[in-house]
Amino acid sequence: ESESEAKVDGETASDSESRAESAPLPVSADDTPEVLNRALSNLSSRWKNWWVRGILTLAMIAFFFIIIYLGPMVLMIIVMCVQIKCFHEIITIGYNVYHSYDLPWFRTLSWYFLLCVNYFFYGETVTDYFFTLVQREEPLRILSKYHRFISFTLYLIGFCMFVLSLVKKHYRLQFYMFGWTHVTLLIVVTQSHLVIHNLFEGMIWFIVPISCVICNDIMAYMFGFFFGRTPLIKLSPKKTWEGFIGGFFATVVFGLLLSYVMSGYRCFVCPVEYNNDTNSFTVDCEPSDLFRLQEYNIPGVIQSVIGWKTVRMYPFQIHSIALSTFASLIGPFGGFFASGFKRAFKIKDFANTIPGHGGIMDRFDCQYLMATFVNVYIASFIRGPNPSKLIQQFLTLRPDQQLHIFNTLRSHLIDKGMLTSATEDE
Amino acid sequence: CHLQHPHVAPVHALSSQFETDIDDRYGDLDSRTDSDISEIPASSDRTPEILKKALSGLSSRWKNWWIRGILTLTMISLFFLIIYMGSFMLMLLVLGIQVKCFHEIITIGYRVYHSYDLPWFRTLSWYFLLCVNYFFYGETVADYFATFVQREEQLQFLIRYHRFISFALYLAGFCMFVLSLVKKHYRLQFYMFAWTHVTLLITVTQSHLVIQNLFEGMIWFLVPISSVICNDITAYLFGFFFGRTPLIKLSPKKTWEGFIGGFFSTVVFGFIAAYVLSKYQYFVCPVEYRSDVNSFVTECEPSELFQLQTYSLPPFLKAVLRQERVSLYPFQIHSIALSTFASLIGPFGGFFASGFKRAFKIKDFANTIPGHGGIMDRFDCQYLMATFVHVYITSFIRGPNPSKVLQQLLVLQPEQQLNIYKTLKTHLIEKGILQPALKV
Numbered sequence: 001e002s003e004s005e006a007k008v009d010g011e012t013a014s015d016s017e018s019r020a021e022s023a024p025l026p027v028s029a030d031d032t033p034e035v036l037n038r039a040l041s042n043l044s045s046r047w048k049n050w051w052v053r054g055i056l057t058l059a060m061i062a063f064f065f066i067i068i069y070l071g072p073m074v075l076m077i078i079v080m081c082v083q084i085k086c087f088h089e090i091i092t093i094g095y096n097v098y099h100s101y102d103l104p105w106f107r108t109l110s111w112y113f114l115l116c117v118n119y120f121f122y123g124e125t126v127t128d129y130f131f132t133l134v135q136r137e138e139p140l141r142i143l144s145k146y147h148r149f150i151s152f153t154l155y156l157i158g159f160c161m162f163v164l165s166l167v168k169k170h171y172r173l174q175f176y177m178f179g180w181t182h183v184t185l186l187i188v189v190t191q192s193h194l195v196i197h198n199l200f201e202g203m204i205w206f207i208v209p210i211s212c213v214i215c216n217d218i219m220a221y222m223f224g225f226f227f228g229r230t231p232l233i234k235l236s237p238k239k240t241w242e243g244f245i246g247g248f249f250a251t252v253v254f255g256l257l258l259s260y261v262m263s264g265y266r267c268f269v270c271p272v273e274y275n276n277d278t279n280s281f282t283v284d285c286e287p288s289d290l291f292r293l294q295e296y297n298i299p300g301v302i303q304s305v306i307g308w309k310t311v312r313m314y315p316f317q318i319h320s321i322a323l324s325t326f327a328s329l330i331g332p333f334g335g336f337f338a339s340g341f342k343r344a345f346k347i348k349d350f351a352n353t354i355p356g357h358g359g360i361m362d363r364f365d366c367q368y369l370m371a372t373f374v375n376v377y378i379a380s381f382i383r384g385p386n387p388s389k390l391i392q393q394f395l396t397l398r399p400d401q402q403l404h405i406f407n408t409l410r411s412h413l414i415d416k417g418m419l420t421s422a423t424e425d426e
Numbered sequence: 427c428h429l430q431h432p433h434v435a436p437v438h439a440l441s442s443q444f445e446t447d448i449d450d451r452y453g454d455l456d457s458r459t460d461s462d463i464s465e466i467p468a469s470s471d472r473t474p475e476i477l478k479k480a481l482s483g484l485s486s487r488w489k490n491w492w493i494r495g496i497l498t499l500t501m502i503s504l505f506f507l508i509i510y511m512g513s514f515m516l517m518l519l520v521l522g523i524q525v526k527c528f529h530e531i532i533t534i535g536y537r538v539y540h541s542y543d544l545p546w547f548r549t550l551s552w553y554f555l556l557c558v559n560y561f562f563y564g565e566t567v568a569d570y571f572a573t574f575v576q577r578e579e580q581l582q583f584l585i586r587y588h589r590f591i592s593f594a595l596y597l598a599g600f601c602m603f604v605l606s607l608v609k610k611h612y613r614l615q616f617y618m619f620a621w622t623h624v625t626l627l628i629t630v631t632q633s634h635l636v637i638q639n640l641f642e643g644m645i646w647f648l649v650p651i652s653s654v655i656c657n658d659i660t661a662y663l664f665g666f667f668f669g670r671t672p673l674i675k676l677s678p679k680k681t682w683e684g685f686i687g688g689f690f691s692t693v694v695f696g697f698i699a700a701y702v703l704s705k706y707q708y709f710v711c712p713v714e715y716r717s718d719v720n721s722f723v724t725e726c727e728p729s730e731l732f733q734l735q736t737y738s739l740p741p742f743l744k745a746v747l748r749q750e751r752v753s754l755y756p757f758q759i760h761s762i763a764l765s766t767f768a769s770l771i772g773p774f775g776g777f778f779a780s781g782f783k784r785a786f787k788i789k790d791f792a793n794t795i796p797g798h799g800g801i802m803d804r805f806d807c808q809y810l811m812a813t814f815v816h817v818y819i820t821s822f823i824r825g826p827n828p829s830k831v832l833q834q835l836l837v838l839q840p841e842q843q844l845n846i847y848k849t850l851k852t853h854l855i856e857k858g859i860l861q862p863a864l865k866v
Binding site: 145146148149152156159160162163164166168171172174175179180182183186233234235330333336337340341343344345369372373376377379380381390391393394395397399402403405406408409410412413416418419 | 586587589590593597600601603604605607609612613615616620621623624627674675676771774777778781782784785786810813814817818820821822831832834835836840843844846847849850851853854857859860
């Protein structure tokens with residue numbers, strides 16, 4: 001998230017601020033579509049940039065809505081594509097930094113490792129969510145039973161190929177690229193996997209965090225633009241405390257409103273399930289307690305301000321406050337990290353994919369921490385382990401272990417009063 | 427063990443630029459070939475004085491041979507001693523080794539990048555090590571110490587929100603890193619950040635897998651490690667006596683004769699070691715923590731893997747051995763797989779470490795063990811082995827950990843538990859494991 005300090009004034013960040021605004025912007029490859037160029041040819045370059053950014057922002061948001069409308073399957077594919085593009089961008093930077101584009105084998109190996117890690121993660125997810133489908137098909141069943149072994153073997157092959165490809169004068173470069181690839185995989189693939197997990201929990205867990213981060217971006221920029229005075233951090237000189245705090249409050253309010261609107265619809269609130277009969281994803285369920293309106297007593301101090309005694313809210317809205325707070329307070333650190341990275345390697349943007357904005361990574365750098373946070377939050381506070389996964393694990397145990405667990409569960413349930421000896425026999 | 431700040435002259439003479447970005451001075455690090463990079467000077471020699479005096483008569487070649495030999499025997503005896511002392515000491519040893527390996531690799535990073543006095547960085551590296559260890563050990567502790575944990579209130583809280591707490595700790599480190607970025611040192615700081623993370627990925631995850639294997643039964647810890655050590659030693663001996671054809675350009679001293687000879691001897695060794703160890707409950711039983719005695723116990727009914735079974739020999743072996751059948755532990759068949767991996771793929775870990783040392787122009791990882799180098803030099807082949815054994819166990823030997831499944835079951839909502847209970851009951855009755863008329 002570094003758009004503000006780089007592109008707004010139509011000047012490069014390192015140039016002095018006193019340059020006349022009519023100076024042309026030195027870009028390497030301008031990807032702006034011709035139609036936009038012509039339409040805006042009259043305006044000065046500063047406003048032209050503003051318009052290009054604005055139009056592209058609206059285009060991306062519209063695109064986001066369309067994909068949501070198209071459903072979970074398309075969303076998953078989009079997440080996957082974004083992941084591949086981010087990986088490609090970061091690896092290309094590595095090549096450029098180390099001038100290692102023609103190292104033997106390396107491009108092949110990087111993509112191979114991406115494939116391996118993706119295979120491992122998607123294999124784990126697929127086994128959980130498509131359980132019945134997998135059990136039916138023999139080849140899939142074997143693949144899923146020995147999944148870890150197969151993934152490990154595939155990774156080992158890549159590792160051995162790397163060792164065999166070490167060339168005498170290029171050892172250091174090759175190790176750098178190996179390390180670079182692995183760190184990139186760690187960042188990009190694990191996070192995109194967590195995003196998919198969140199999505200399966202219910203589309204609201206995907207949409208609300210991402211929207212909060214986007215909202216925080218935009219709001220912090222607006223507040224900074226109109227009220228900004230005190231610089232926030234030396235790393236990103238255009239960020240201001242006013243923008244930061246204003247963005248925080250605006251995002252929390254936005255999150256509350258958005259969750260209120262979305263909690264009403266089943267298609268956002270229900271976990272995504274794969275229906276075997278119709279062979280597609282369905283979102284149909286009885287909404288859980290989180291998504292049912294409840295009455296809350298307003299604490300005394302706010303009561304006097306608003307004049308209401310109680311308020312009806314979805315419990316999810318309270319969680320959305322936590323999510324928005326994280327998006328506003330910690331999310332920007334992801335942006336500072338990316339800014340530092342760009343300064344360290346003296347690059348302006350990660351790539352030139354989106355005109356006016358830079359690469360895909362530039363748009364998604366704040367999102368990564370968010371995805372992990374939401375996943376950890378869900379796992380810790382919302383739900384426990386996945387019941388279907390537990391059943392599946394149970395079925396792979398030995399009979400004596402199964403019996404032992406069954407008896408322990410039984411005594412536990414009887415202790416809790418959920419089960420009585422009478423209800424045992426039906 | 428602190429290394430002195432190396433006194434190395436900068437390679438590029440940036441005489442014309444007065445105020446240069448420090449990152450530029452290390453532009454040579456990104457250069458295309460390795461040739462212009464100066465060698466990192468080796469630190470001092472740590473051979474103990476007594477050894478030096480005893481061997482002062484011999485020529486330096488034999489002296490080295492003797493030092494290596496004595497230290498090898500010392501390490502093996504230490505290994506046996508710790509096995510005797512039990513699983514808890516083994517866990518501590520693994521933890522100690524992990525911390526030392528981390529320290530060695532990070533120190534190399536400092537020396538490569540001359541970043542010893544970067545603000546905060548030493549603190550942050552150790553902090554990340556602590557975080558990741560906390561995360562992994564928390565996950566293990568929750569599984570294996572379930573009964574102990576249920577008793578203490580504090581621990582319950584820590585376990586329930588374990589992931590959240592670990593993530594919060596990690597985030598704190600991440601934010602500190604971002605706040606510690608200093609203007610002229612960005613690139614160095616990012617390099618060290620990445621170096622730390624890759625090191626953590628290698629050392630901490632693998633040591634965690636070693637501990638998991640250990641809990642499965644000490645034999646799953648001993649046989650793989652011994653196979654790798656045996657492969658090292660026998661490949662060296664075969665290479666010494668019969669070596670002729672070089673194996674790989676990366677390690678010019680390795681030969682095909684050593685490789686193949688080492689492979690066969692390791693398989694035989696693993697076979698025999700598995701036979702010997704399978705008899706004792708001490709090695710074969712999963713390690714459990716008993717809350718009554720407040721210690722680890724290894725007592726159980728050995729599983730089928732560790733019970734002698736008779737196998738009919740295939741015809742060609744029958745003719746060779748002149749026996750119809752043979753009594754083996756099934757585990758010995760698995761040991762063949764483990765030894766094969768140790769001999770064929772384990773060396774790639776060694777080549778990787780050799781390549782790494784050549785890339786950064788260091789002779790050894792450190793000078794901790796006289797004659798051998800650092801701890802990492804000894805353990806470089808072991809890392810792939812630990813992961814392999816873990817994956818092997820989860821894929822072929824047992825399914826998921828039963829106590830973990832139980833623990834997760836107990837955390838669910840009561841309605842979910844009831845549903846699962848009904849599903850399980852139906853399943854068990856179908857399989858005939860549970861009698862339908864069972865009342866109590």
